[in-house]
Amino acid sequence: MQNSIRLLVSVLSVFTLLSACSSTEKASYSQNVKPILDKHCAECHLDGGAGLIKSGFNIGSYQGLMTGTKFGPVITAGDSLSSTLVVLVEGRADPSLRMPHGDREQLSKQEIKTIRDWIDQGAMNN
Secondary structure (H helix, E strand, O other), X not given: OHHHHHHHHHHHHHHHHHHHXXXXXXXXXXXXXXXXXXXXXXXXXXXXXXXXXXXXXXXXXXXXXXXXXXXXXXXXXXXXXXXXXXXXXHOOOOHHHOOOOOOXXXXXXXXXXXXXXXXXXXXXXX
16 A cells, blocks of 8 residues: 555656646747847847947847847857846846846846746747
8 A cells, every 4th residue: 555655656746847847838939039129129229229239239030139249149049047138137247238228127027037938948939
C-alpha cells in the first residue's frame, strides 16, 4: 500500500512540475511584443524621431528591432538578462539611459515580462 502511495505521489509531482514548466505562454512578436513597442517606443524610434536619429534604432520592423542600434544589437535571442533592450526598460543601466526617456510612461512589469519571455523563447518573428 505504501509503495502505491509513493508511486502516486511521484506521478503527481512529475505532472505538477511539467505543468509549472509550461505555464509561460508562447510570446508572439506580432501579437504581444510589437504592440508594447508601438505604445512606448514609436514616438522616438520611428519616422525621424530623436531616438532613431541619435541611435539608429528603428522599431518599424522585426528586422530593424533585431538589427539594433548603430552601437550594436539590443536583443540577444534566448538571453533576456543580457539583452540591452531589457536592461534599458528595466532601468538597470544609468538612469539617464532608461527607456522610455523623461516623463513618458514606463513599461509595466507585465509588459517587461512579455518582452523577456519572447526573448528567452528565441525572439522569433512570429
